[in-house]
Amino acid sequence: MTNNKITYGLILLLAAIFQNCASPEKVVYFQDIENLKAQTALVNYEPQLQVGDILTINVSAIDAEAAVPFNLYETPPTVGVMSSNAKPLTYIVDASGVIQFPVIGSVQVGGKTIKENTAYLTNLLKDYIKKPIVNIRLTNFRVTVLGEVKKPGTFQVANERISVVEALGLAGDLTIHGKRKEIQLIREQNGERKFVTLDLTSKKIFESPYFYLAQNDVIYVTPNKTKVNSSAVGTNTGVIISSISILLSLISILLK
Structure with a gap:
C-alpha cells in the first residue's frame, strides 16, 4: 500500500464525513x-370548539341563587356558599357539536370560538338571570x-x-x-x-x-438522511468509523 493510496483513502473518508454534516x-x-x-x-x-372537546362552564350573577341551577357540581354546594372542594361537572361536545346545558337544554357550541360561545350563552341566559356572567374553559x-x-x-x-x-x-x-x-x-x-x-x-x-x-x-x-441511514446499521457504526480513521492515520505515519 503506497502513501498516495492511503492519502486518497483518508480523503474519501473525510469527504463522506463532511457530506453528512448539516449546512x-x-x-x-x-x-x-x-x-x-x-x-x-x-x-x-382563537381555536373553534370541536367534537370531543371537554368544557367547564361557570355562570354567576348578582343574584347568586338565581345562577345555581345553571352550575352543575359533583357535590352540589350549599346555596349562597361556595365550597372550595366543590368540583364542577364538565360538558362534552357531542358528534353534532352540541352540549346539554341545565334548564336551557341543547346548545350548539361546535364550530364557534370560546368568545363566540360565551356571548351566545350569555344572551340565552338573559331570559332567566339578570346580568349573567359566563366563563367557559376548554380543559382538554x-x-x-x-x-x-x-x-x-x-x-x-x-x-x-x-x-x-x-x-x-x-x-x-x-x-x-x-x-x-x-x-x-x-x-x-x-x-x-x-x-x-x-x-x-x-x-x-x-x-x-x-x-x-x-x-x-x-x-x-x-x-434527515443521516438519521435514517444510521438506523439501518448497527449502533457501533460511529465507533467503527473512528477506529478505521485512527488505523489509517497510524498506517500513514508508519509508512512515511
Missing part, C-alpha cells in the same frame, strides 16, 4: 427574518410533538393558545437530525384530517394560518 441553511431558523416587515398587530387566533387543549425532538410527548396547554414554535420548545427543540424544512402538522377538523408542511427556516411560517395550533394537533419532525 447552516438546513439548521438555522428564520433565515430571512431581517426582511420581515413589522406587523402592526398580532393575529388574534393539548398538542402532541413526535419525531426528531429531544422530548417527544403530549403537552397540556393551559391558556388555549400556542404556536408551533412554542410547542417545539416544550419538546426541547429539534435534534440536529430533524429536518427544519419539513415540519409536518396533522390536524383533524370538521371531520377531515389535514396534513400541512411547515418550514422553520423561513419567515413565512409567521404568516402561515397554521402558525397557531388547534387542540389535539400533532407535530411530526421528519428525520
